[in-house]
Amino acid sequence: MDLNTKYTPQSWPDHPENTTLEGKNKFVGFWLFLGGETVTFASLFATYLALKNKGPSGMEFTTQGLFELPLVFIMTMLLLTSSLTSVYAMYHMKNYNFKAMQAWLMVTVILGAAFLALEIYEFSHYVHLGFTYGQSAFSSSFFTLVGTHGAHVLVGLGWIILLMVRNAKRGLNLYNAPKYYLASLYWHFIDVVWVFIFTVVYLMGVIG
Amino acid sequence: MAHDVHTHVKSQTEYEYKRRRSANEMRSHLTTFAIMIFLTLVSFTAVYAGFSANLVVPIILLLAAVQVILQLYYFMHMSHKGHEAASLFLYSGAIVGFITVLTMITIVWW
Numbered sequence: 001m002d003l004n005t006k007y008t009p010q011s012w013p014d015h016p017e018n019t020t021l022e023g024k025n026k027f028v029g030f031w032l033f034l035g036g037e038t039v040t041f042a043s044l045f046a047t048y049l050a051l052k053n054k055g056p057s058g059m060e061f062t063t064q065g066l067f068e069l070p071l072v073f074i075m076t077m078l079l080l081t082s083s084l085t086s087v088y089a090m091y092h093m094k095n096y097n098f099k100a101m102q103a104w105l106m107v108t109v110i111l112g113a114a115f116l117a118l119e120i121y122e123f124s125h126y127v128h129l130g131f132t133y134g135q136s137a138f139s140s141s142f143f144t145l146v147g148t149h150g151a152h153v154l155v156g157l158g159w160i161i162l163l164m165v166r167n168a169k170r171g172l173n174l175y176n177a178p179k180y181y182l183a184s185l186y187w188h189f190i191d192v193v194w195v196f197i198f199t200v201v202y203l204m205g206v207i208g
Numbered sequence: 209m210a211h212d213v214h215t216h217v218k219s220q221t222e223y224e225y226k227r228r229r230s231a232n233e234m235r236s237h238l239t240t241f242a243i244m245i246f247l248t249l250v251s252f253t254a255v256y257a258g259f260s261a262n263l264v265v266p267i268i269l270l271l272a273a274v275q276v277i278l279q280l281y282y283f284m285h286m287s288h289k290g291h292e293a294a295s296l297f298l299y300s301g302a303i304v305g306f307i308t309v310l311t312m313i314t315i316v317w318w
Contacts, residue, residue: 013213013215018290019213038302041305042309073252076248080244091234185284188280192276200269207255
């Protein structure tokens with residue numbers, strides 16, 4: 001594979017993400033990684049569900065008292081929309097439209113950063129209430145589960161920003177197309193995990 | 209390198225066909241997105257409405273599962289060809305994950 005090969009929209013392959021052997025390997029390896037991530041998050045969910053609303057006697061925090069659904073709703077909408085904007089980015093990647101792809105990734109990054117800012121606000125609010133990481137088994141399992149997801153958002157943001165900066169002057173080629181594609185898969189996976197977090201942690205937490 | 213990439217320059221017709229096909233796919237992604245937003249709204253409304261927990265919990269879990277399937281099969285292209293390994297890995301992870309959750313809950317709550 002010659003990295004300097006220049007493409008036109010007419011010569012750009014239909015599946016640039018796995019046209020090269022390197023792209024194919026990355027694709028398989030990345031899905032294996034996502035399978036492992038599923039198990040990671042499942043064990044954190046299991047821990048949270050087992051320890052939910054439990055702690056030392058006299059502890060006064062429950063999911064019903066803590067969670068505010070409007071904030072969670074806004075966060076959900078931000079992350080869901082950022083999933084769509086990264087689909088748009090990959091649509092332009094397949095059409096060999098580098099500028100449009102970078103622009104949509106920029107929108108994705110802004111939405112993701114807004115999500116992360118709200119999560120930091122939420123966590124600091126809880127800490128001010130006295131619901132700190134070490135307060136109870138419940139608080140530890142909550143912060144570990146939701147915080148691990150937040151860390152994934154942070155890594156995803158860093159990943160996409162690095163790709164955008166690194167390739168800003170290169171344009172698209174068969175070397176970086178798989179990288180963009182996998183970053184977008186990762187971003188969707190973050191949204192997949194969030195769907196379970198807002199359902200299992202927040203909505204079921206408010207119900208009781 | 210052993211694995212060379214053959215560059216095929218599309219004719220105008222092939223190119224227009226590809227563009228139209230991907231534009232159609234993008235339109236179907238927008239529909240998927242609208243469905244996801246709708247499912248999210250239903251979940252939040254069901255909780256706000258204050259029905260009994262025994263009714264709402266299975267419903268919102270089901271809606272979450274549907275939304276995840278849409279995300280995996282459409283946004284992450286698992287419905288496309290060449291995703292056999294991807295499905296194997298993800299389903300293996302999901303099965304192990306499900307057993308983990310089930311085991312943990314039964315050990316702690318029973």
